[in-house]
Amino acid sequence: MNILVTESQYNRVVLNEQTTHKVLFSDNNIEISAYGLDDNKSGAFILPKPHGIITIINKNNASPIIVNIEKSSPIFQSFDGQKKYSKQIPPQKNNSFKVEFNQSIGEGNFMGNLTFVYIVPGKAPVLKSINIPFVRKGTVKGDEIKKQNETYYYCKSNYNSDLLKSATDWWRNWLLSKSTQQRFANTFGYNLRSVEKIFIEYLKILNQIKFEYVIDNTKSNAGWVRPLWKSGFDTPIIINCGPANEYPKSERLNFIIHEIQHLLSAYHRFEHPSQDNFFKDFFDFYKDLVSGVFQSEPEDTKFELDKNSDTYKKLYQFLTSQGFKDNTIERIIYLYLWRLRYDEHHLKDLNEIRSSLAELRKTLNLNPNQKITKELLINNAREDAVTMFINQWLFSGKPLSEFLNYYNSLAMGKPNTTDRNLA
Numbered sequence: 001m002n003i004l005v006t007e008s009q010y011n012r013v014v015l016n017e018q019t020t021h022k023v024l025f026s027d028n029n030i031e032i033s034a035y036g037l038d039d040n041k042s043g044a045f046i047l048p049k050p051h052g053i054i055t056i057i058n059k060n061n062a063s064p065i066i067v068n069i070e071k072s073s074p075i076f077q078s079f080d081g082q083k084k085y086s087k088q089i090p091p092q093k094n095n096s097f098k099v100e101f102n103q104s105i106g107e108g109n110f111m112g113n114l115t116f117v118y119i120v121p122g123k124a125p126v127l128k129s130i131n132i133p134f135v136r137k138g139t140v141k142g143d144e145i146k147k148q149n150e151t152y153y154y155c156k157s158n159y160n161s162d163l164l165k166s167a168t169d170w171w172r173n174w175l176l177s178k179s180t181q182q183r184f185a186n187t188f189g190y191n192l193r194s195v196e197k198i199f200i201e202y203l204k205i206l207n208q209i210k211f212e213y214v215i216d217n218t219k220s221n222a223g224w225v226r227p228l229w230k231s232g233f234d235t236p237i238i239i240n241c242g243p244a245n246e247y248p249k250s251e252r253l254n255f256i257i258h259e260i261q262h263l264l265s266a267y268h269r270f271e272h273p274s275q276d277n278f279f280k281d282f283f284d285f286y287k288d289l290v291s292g293v294f295q296s297e298p299e300d301t302k303f304e305l306d307k308n309s310d311t312y313k314k315l316y317q318f319l320t321s322q323g324f325k326d327n328t329i330e331r332i333i334y335l336y337l338w339r340l341r342y343d344e345h346h347l348k349d350l351n352e353i354r355s356s357l358a359e360l361r362k363t364l365n366l367n368p369n370q371k372i373t374k375e376l377l378i379n380n381a382r383e384d385a386v387t388m389f390i391n392q393w394l395f396s397g398k399p400l401s402e403f404l405n406y407y408n409s410l411a412m413g414k415p416n417t418t419d420r421n422l423a
């Protein structure tokens with residue numbers, strides 16, 4: 001297998017997915033491969049997978065090569081979100097791009113054709129055609145296409161520009177607050193002018209966020225983002241329509257606010273690196289997709305809450321001692337133990353806690369000057385965003401007051417008890 005060495009955005013996906021790759025074409029100048037193929041016998045893209053990766057290597061030592069896709073079968077819907085693909089690839093470098101598949105096409109085994117033309121400067125264009133195998137498991141005729149179209153329709157009508165506007169407005173309000181800016185300055189030791197510069201970029205990011213819609217039945221997450229290194233720009237929020245459609249109306253806005261936090265912190269952290277899992281985070285490629293909730297489990301190990309277990313009893317006693325109300329505790333523990341088993345990532349990753357915090361502040365309608373208090377958590381413990389935050393606190397093992405102080409102040413882990421504004 002080739003080791004791809006560019007910083008191309010898809011390389012990590014390729015490595016993470018550990019997918020089979022297949023060289024589809026090779027000559028003296030270029031090599032074209034497909035990644036994300038099924039690694040069992042079929043060696044094809046298995047639909048309804050939403051996309052695959054194509055990599056083109058310029059094998060030429062001296063010259064850049066210009067590659068265009070001239071023609072493509074209707075199964076290929078877009079290339080990196082664009083209608084056309086056209087790239088100049090420097091000598092000995094490669095370019096990877098994403099091909100989105102048209103989900104309403106295909107049945108059984110079939111081929112999708114891509115016709116490329118490549119040009120080595122000073123030479124005649126070379127036209128090459130490749131066939132990429134697909135397998136559509138089950139039929140997509142009639143009712144299934146209809147169902148899929150309905151899923152997309154419902155998804156797009158709920159996750160629309162109004163929702164995006166509400167979410168970005170919430171962030172704008174938060175970012176334009178002087179107390180937010182002051183806390184940010186304190187956290188990083190910046191002067192307010194530098195903070196303003198960063199916040200202008202945040203606002204620019206907010207202005208250009210888009211939604212992209214997929215139906216990916218292999219994932220139970222409602223959505224995710226894929227921040228490109230440290231930028232945050234040109235990064236759509238992917239809405240996975242199946243699970244996303246299940247969200248009640250009130251949860252949709254929280255979910256988008258959560259994802260936006262990931263985009264903004266891809267441009268600049270909200271938390272000081274000394275407090276953050278900065279390097280780990282830098283290399284996390286997808287946000288919200290690294291959790292374990294996709295593991296299927298054998299029937300006999302189905303998750304159940306055991307109220308007689310020592311863990312349950314200890315947690316119950318502890319939460320009671322902290323003032324949590326009897327009728328909220330069972331749910332808190334249930335979700336905590338469920339996450340411990342399937343989704344520890346969202347309990348411990350500080351970037352995720354950051355996103356939860358934004359959801360919690362939205363849920364409680366806190367303004368940037370208001371701090372989160374223990375009483376607020378206790379009295380709203382039934383709200384999803386609050387439960388999540390309580391779960392994250394439990395996982396931290398810190399006293400509640402310390403946890404709250406930190407997230408209310410975010411001053412390099414030195415809680416400032418007189419001014420706890422930012423979080």
Ligand SMILES: [Zn+2]
Pocket residue numbers: 258259262287288351352355
């Ligand atoms: Zn997240």
